[in-house]
Structures are given as structure tokens and as C-alpha cells.
């Protein structure tokens with residue numbers, strides 16, 4: 259029998275997840291699309307053949323015909339909806355970040371520890387991206403020697419929201435790098451410094467972060483609204499070599515003394531395969547109870563939120579801020 263999934267939130271990511279569940283996820287069925295705006299839920303439900311629409315997420319989580327939940331509503335709702343899923347005993351794939359408040363993220367981990375089993379997979383999909391997987395493999399297999407530095411560029415075409423601020427570049431965009439660098443280097447962070455160039459356009463200007471890991475590495479991250487295309491790059495530099503991320507590119511136009519490759523307009527095409535793999539890992543978890551070794555769990559969500567909070571302070575106060583985390587519960591080791 260198919261795993262019946264409710265998608266909560268019918269915005270950009272909710273619509274994309276609904277499409278993946280309906281069209282690209284063997285063993286899963288799109289049961290309900292839920293959004294505060296019923297017409298928006300209806301549009302997505304009709305487009306992808308969902309069995310039902312709803313406007314009350316908590317009622318949806320409680321439904322007997324819903325086996326698992328995918329939360330893609332606004333960031334501020336993620337933690338409370340994840341808690342509702344844990345209380346209802348329903349596995350949840352929650353879009354990142356679980357909350358922009360580390361205290362809320364910690365509450366989610368505590369609820370899971372009390373429940374005594376994993377419920378929450380966090381949507382840090384870059385862990386499932388083939389280029390990131392190959393970066394991690396190169397490090398693990400010794401091709402690089404010890405890792406020293408990781409450079410990251412994260413350029414959006416435009417600000418993801420009209421009211422996007424430099425703080426949100428740190429709390430909404432950079433958590434992807436906080437998480438994937440921590441995943442690849444297998445080390446937590448101990449400090450973060452944040453800079454901005456003195457020349458800033460009225461749009462959110464670049465934010466440049468430098469993080470230190472407990473393992474002694476440096477990680478730098480540029481988050482920027484670059485206009486020309488969605489462009490994520492990364493390079494991991496080790497003692498003996500370096501490995502860079504390549505974006506998938508299926509063609510190149512050569513004409514009139516130029517060679518041209520396209521950029522995506524946002525993250526969905528760039529990470530299409532990563533989203534598919536992530537969602538498949540979630541369905542496997544729901545079916546078997548085995549949490550993916552690659553996927554981010556609630557503790558990983560907490561770690562990214564702590565770093566983001568320190569980053570916001572570092573920007574505001576213009577100084578390095580130590581990253582201080584609660585001790586990791588045994589529940590999340592191994």
C-alpha cells in the first residue's frame with residue numbers, strides 16, 4: 259500500500275514537493291494539499307491529482323488517512339507543525355530551517371527524544387546532491403589529505419522575498435552551507451565572523467561569512483543576489499588536492515565566437531535530483547523506520563539554527579561570535 263502523504267503549504271516549495279510526491283515518488287501518494295488559502299491548495303491539488311484539500315494543518319496531521327507529512331509552509335510554522343507530527347506519531351519531512359530560533363529547534367529534538375524514536379527529517383537537500391556526495395567521498399577516501407578550507411558561493415537571482423534582509427541571508431539561505439559543510443567535514447563549528455562590503459546596493463548586498471570548525475578548518479560562505487542566475491559553487495581544499503562542485507549542465511551552445519551555458523532561475527532545477535533522492539529517503543524511512551544515514555535529522559536542524567543565530571549577532575556586533583551548542587543527546591549519535 260502507498261504511503262499517503264499530506265503536503266502542508268502550497269507555495270513554491272509546497273508545489274514542488276506535491277509534484278515530486280505525485281509524479282516521482284514510487285510507493286507514495288499525494289493524499290492532501292493543505293494551505294491557509296484554499297484556492298491555492300486547490301490549484302496544486304488539481305494540478306497533481308491530490309485526493310483532498312484542506313486549510314487546517316493540525317487537523318490534516320491528525321487524519322487517519324494521512325501516514326506522513328511534508329511541511330513546506332512558511333519558516334515560522336515549521337517547529338510547531340513538526341511538534342504536532344511527533345505528538346500524532348507521524349513522520350515528517352520538514353523544509354529547512356526547522357525554525358530560525360535555536361530554542362524552538364531544541365524543543366523539537368527534546369520532543370523526539372521523549373517520544374523515543376525519530377520522526378523528523380529536515381529538508382537540507384544538498385546532502386543528496388551528487389556533487390556534494392562526491393566531495394564528501396573524495397575526502398573520505400583520502401584523495402585530498404586532511405581538509406583545510408571550504409569555499410562556498412550561494413548566489414540567488416533575486417531576493418527570495420520582498421522584505422529579505424542581510425539577516426535572512428544568514429538565517430534562510432546560508433543554513434544550507436552551514437549544514438552541508440558540517441556534513442562533509444564531520445565537524446561542528448566553534449566561531450563565526452560576518453562581513454559586508456562597504457559598497458552596498460539598495461537590494462540586499464553580499465554577506466560574507468567565515469566559520470571555524472572544531473576540527474580546525476575554515477569555511478567561507480558568500481550569500482548574494484547576483485541577478486545573472488542561480489549559482490552555487492563550492493570547493494573543498496585539502497593538503498593534497500581540492501574538489502569542486504559542478505552544477506548539472508546538459509548542453510552548451512557554441513555560436514558567434516561564444517560558448518554559452520544556461521543558469522537556472524532558482525534552486526529547484528539545480529537541485530531537482532537532490533530533492534527526489536531526499537524525498538525517496540523519507541518514504542523509505544516511513545516504510546521501514548530506518549532513518550537515512552545521509553538525511554539531516556532534528557539535531558542537524560538545531561545545529562544550523564545555532565550557527566545562524568551566532569551569525570546574525572556577528573553581523574550586528576561586527577565581531578567574531580563563538581558558536582555554543584547544547585550537548586548532543588546520545589539519541590542523535592550514530
Ligand code: ISE
Pocket residue numbers: 414418430431432434525
Ligand atoms: C531558499 O529558501 C532555499 O532554501 C534555497 O535552496 C536557497 O538557495 C535560497 O537561498 C533560499 O532563500
